[in-house]
Amino acid sequence: MDETARFGRATALAWSTGGRHAGLAVALLLLAIVGTVTRPGTFATTDNLVSVLGLAATIGVITVGMTFVIVGGGIDLSVGAVMALASVWATTLATQAYGPAVMVLCALLVGTGAGLLNGLLVAYGRMVPFIATLAMLVAARGLAQRLSDRRTQLLRPENGAIESLATTRVLGLPLLVYLFAAVAVAGWLLLNRTTFGRRTFAVGGNPEAARLAGIDVRRHTLLLYALSGLCCGIAAIIIMARTTTGSSTHGDLYELDAIAAVIIGGTLLTGGRGTLVGSLLGLLVFTVITDLFILNGLDTSDQLIAKGAIIIAAVLLQRRGLAART
Numbered sequence: 325m326d327e328t329a330r331f332g333r334a335t336a337l338a339w340s341t342g343g344r345h346a347g348l349a350v351a352l353l354l355l356a357i358v359g360t361v362t363r364p365g366t367f368a369t370t371d372n373l374v375s376v377l378g379l380a381a382t383i384g385v386i387t388v389g390m391t392f393v394i395v396g397g398g399i400d401l402s403v404g405a406v407m408a409l410a411s412v413w414a415t416t417l418a419t420q421a422y423g424p425a426v427m428v429l430c431a432l433l434v435g436t437g438a439g440l441l442n443g444l445l446v447a448y449g450r451m452v453p454f455i456a457t458l459a460m461l462v463a464a465r466g467l468a469q470r471l472s473d474r475r476t477q478l479l480r481p482e483n484g485a486i487e488s489l490a491t492t493r494v495l496g497l498p499l500l501v502y503l504f505a506a507v508a509v510a511g512w513l514l515l516n517r518t519t520f521g522r523r524t525f526a527v528g529g530n531p532e533a534a535r536l537a538g539i540d541v542r543r544h545t546l547l548l549y550a551l552s553g554l555c556c557g558i559a560a561i562i563i564m565a566r567t568t569t570g571s572s573t574h575g576d577l578y579e580l581d582a583i584a585a586v587i588i589g590g591t592l593l594t595g596g597r598g599t600l601v602g603s604l605l606g607l608l609v610f611t612v613i614t615d616l617f618i619l620n621g622l623d624t625s626d627q628l629i630a631k632g633a634i635i636i637a638a639v640l641l642q643r644r645g646l647a648a649r650t
Contacts (some may be wrong), residue, residue, distance in 0.1 A: 341599055344590040348605035355612045363619045372615065374498065380489065380611040381504035383563045383581050384604060388511040389439075389555030390582040391603045394514070396548045397528035397595030398446060398453040402438065402460035403556050403582055404575030409468040410434040410560035415570030417475040424485040431564070432537035432557040438464060439553015443546035461579070468572035477570040500562045507558060512600045524548065528595025577628075584631060588638045610634075618639055 359367035366372060386403045393400045413419065414431040438460060445456035479487060489500045515521040526534040527544050535541050563574050588606030591598025610631070617627045 329491040340604070341566050342601055345599075345605060348602065348609060351609050352605070352612065355609065355616065359612070359616050359619070362616070365621050367616070372498065372619075373513045374496075374501075376611055376615050377501045377504075378498060378566055379614070380537055380607055381500050382559050382566065383578055383611070384504050384607050385507050385555050385559040385562065385584070386552075386578055387582045387585045387603050387607050388507055388600065389552035390579075390599060391511070391586050391589075391591060391600050392458070392515065392524060393548050393552050394583075394586050394591050394593065394596055395528050395598040396524045397531065398545065398548065399457065399583070399584075399588065399593075400439075400442065400549065400552045400628075401454065401457040401579050402442060402464055403552065403559075404578035405461045405468070405558045406435055406438040406466035406553060406556040407563065407575040407578065408572050409438065409464040409471075409600075410557050411564050411574050412468040412472045412572055415479060416471060417562065420480050420511065424483045426563035427483060427486060427564075428561055431560040432498060432554060435555070435557025435560060436550055437553065439556070440546065442553065443549030446549060447542040447545040465572060472570065472572050474572065476573075479564065479568045479570075486561065486565050487568050489562065500565055503558070503562065506602060507555070508600070510536075514517060518546075520547075525596055528597075530596070578630065581607075581610055584635045584638070587635060593639070 356368075361492075386407065388563060398521060410431040413434045414427040419427055419430050440627060442453075442457055442460050445451045445459075446453050449456070489503065490498050492499050494502065510602065515524065522538050523534070523544055526537065526539060527541050527548075531541050534544075559578075560570075560574075564570055567574075585607035586598065586603045587593065588609060589602030589604070590606075591603060613630065613634075617630070
């Protein structure tokens with residue numbers, strides 16, 4: 325009996341928030357060891373670290389918004405396409421003529437507008453989030469292709485202020501990494517220290533109970549998708565700074581990476597439970613894995629297979645953890 329009780333306590337600890345975070349931290353450490361052993365002269369370098377953080381910054385901002393949506397009981401498949409649309413719209417010649425401030429505002433408005441449309445379809449149109457955001461994925465990607473005529477649009481020299489986010493370094497790190505950190509901190513505070521965050525957990529856990537408690541569930545759902553769209557707009561600014569381009573091909577499969585990071589971080593797909601810290605740790609695990617595949621010259625198809633396997637394993641482990649708790 326004592327042994328059974330100890331096993332139960334150990335299982336509860338392993339599936340607790342702290343246990344999941346510790347497990348992800350250990351996974352990151354093991355990946356770092358693998359990278360150092362397999363690519364000793366390449367992995368553990370400042371340039372590679374900056375490259376990893378730059379990639380993590382782009383997907384990470386999207387992951388922040390995705391965490392809110394999934395905790396709130398939804399899902400957003402359109403994030404990569406919305407980011408691409410925002411980058412294309414912001415880099416059209418007409419927009420660039422007004423300078424970097426207008427370009428930034430354009431990217432934010434396009435992203436937020438697409439998120440609001442997703443929210444309207446889900447919250448007020450009563451569409452299934454999977455279908456609504458899948459439709460937005462297709463439409464946003466198509467509109468981005470129409471606006472750019474399927475061409476990559478370059479930043480003009482007079483708009484170098486955006487590029488400076490990637491080229492200007494403070495304490496060895498590009499400004500875009502600090503932008504990502506600011507978004508992550510703001511997201512953590514919003515989710516864990518505000519009424520908005522508490523309502524997000526309530527809506528995701530039990531929408532009917534949340535409604536009876538006086539929460540406007542439809543309005544809150546609308547705001548969650550708008551927040552996700554805003555994060556896509558910020559990510560578009562980061563991708564423009566990193567690549568100096570706007571392109572309809574930006575963000576391909578970013579929705580896969582963001583959703584995978586959130587799941588690996590311990591957020592329930594059914595909503596109502598999750599942590600932003602876990603999502604960001606999951607993001608770093610995925611980003612380092614991608615970096616290791618690239619450094620070791622493995623094919624991109626192998627990367628996709630590995631990511632798919634990791635997602636399946638994470639969902640199965642999540643279900644096992646829920647069963648262990650009950």
